[in-house]
Amino acid sequence: MSEKVFIDFPAELKKMTFVERPNRFILHCFDEGTKQLEKVHLADPGRLIELLIEGVTIYVLPSTNPARKTKWTAVYVESNGLLVSINTxxxxxxxxxxxxxxxxxxxxxxxxxxxxxxxxxxxxxxxxxxxxxxxxxxxxxxxxxxxxxxxxxxxxxxxxxxxxxxxxxxxxxxxxxxxxxxxxxxxxxxxxxxxxxxxxxxxxxxxxxxxxxxxxxxxxxxxxxxxxxxxxxxxxxxxxxxxx
The missing domain is CATH 3.40.1350.60 (Trna Endonuclease; Chain: A, domain 1)
Incomplete structure (x- = not known):
């Protein structure tokens, strides 16, 4: 297809390290920059167990909603060097x-x-x-x-x-x-x-x-x-x- 159709992200992606998934819609990820464990919203309620393995890289976006409990949203996981979208x-x-x-x-x-x-x-x-x-x-x-x-x-x-x-x-x-x-x-x-x-x-x-x-x-x-x-x-x- 000659015509490109693209959805831009509203901000620069940030890398974090996946630690655990306490429930369907939350990830705990480690921010190397701040040395803090961050709560990250997951918009894909799938099982994702082949992708969400402890230690993998998660790419996140900052939330634009100041009232939201989680200030980060998961976008990609890096699986064996391949980006996979985990955001629907x-x-x-x-x-x-x-x-x-x-x-x-x-x-x-x-x-x-x-x-x-x-x-x-x-x-x-x-x-x-x-x-x-x-x-x-x-x-x-x-x-x-x-x-x-x-x-x-x-x-x-x-x-x-x-x-x-x-x-x-x-x-x-x-x-x-x-x-x-x-x-x-x-x-x-x-x-x-x-x-x-x-x-x-x-x-x-x-x-x-x-x-x-x-x-x-x-x-x-x-x-x-x-x-x-x-x-x-x-x-x-x-x-x-x-x-x-």
Missing amino acids: TYPNKLVEKMLRNEIIAELSAYQWVKSEYTYGGSRWDFLLEDKEKNQLLLEVKSVTLASDGIGMFPDAVTKRGAKHVQELTAIAKAGTYKTAILFIVQREDVEIVTSAAAIDPVFAKSLEVAVYAGVQLLSYTCILTKQGIEWGDAIPVDPFLKIQ
């Missing part, structure tokens, strides 16, 4: 920017209508509409788990994620809306995406059923830099790929 906020902003500019090739017939759209008792990431007023519900899933060039989702059992896929399948069958799932890969060493069936067989089976019902599956990579996150390339999604 910036990739989702990137997806929205792409949709608003109508430059995701597979969805270029649609215009962005609304983010965080509620339908059928669930909240969907995006509502899109084409010139014939056909509407599409788009759900975005962030991929951080990978092995040998294969990205996998989820990295922990996700009843909510399976429910989303099942609901999109039912909506597609009903014909009320068109439906799609976009897997946005948060690392640069992935060439294909599939489900992590060994971790969550219910999600994996739900994704297979969704394909037969006409739910569109898309995946794109991201280019991760110290200045921000750039939209990458389309890669295939194969929910039937079996990982040995």
Whole structure:
């Protein structure tokens, strides 16, 4: 893609060392500069146990909200020399920017209508509409788990994620809306995406059923830099790929 789409970070990233994760949304990281143990907000509630290993480098941003209890937000973890995004906020902003500019090739017939759209008792990431007023519900899933060039989702059992896929399948069958799932890969060493069936067989089976019902599956990579996150390339999604 010739046109670059980029989300800038609001400040310079700071390096810290990961110590522990006391709960889903908090990391304890050591700041070498101040010799202090800092509490860092984590915006990705995934398991991340392959990434959050004691002693790895975490890149953080200062919070712009003075009322927030944590003054730092985790952005990247460095895993074997590779940056992996552990912050879903910036990739989702990137997806929205792409949709608003109508430059995701597979969805270029649609215009962005609304983010965080509620339908059928669930909240969907995006509502899109084409010139014939056909509407599409788009759900975005962030991929951080990978092995040998294969990205996998989820990295922990996700009843909510399976429910989303099942609901999109039912909506597609009903014909009320068109439906799609976009897997946005948060690392640069992935060439294909599939489900992590060994971790969550219910999600994996739900994704297979969704394909037969006409739910569109898309995946794109991201280019991760110290200045921000750039939209990458389309890669295939194969929910039937079996990982040995």
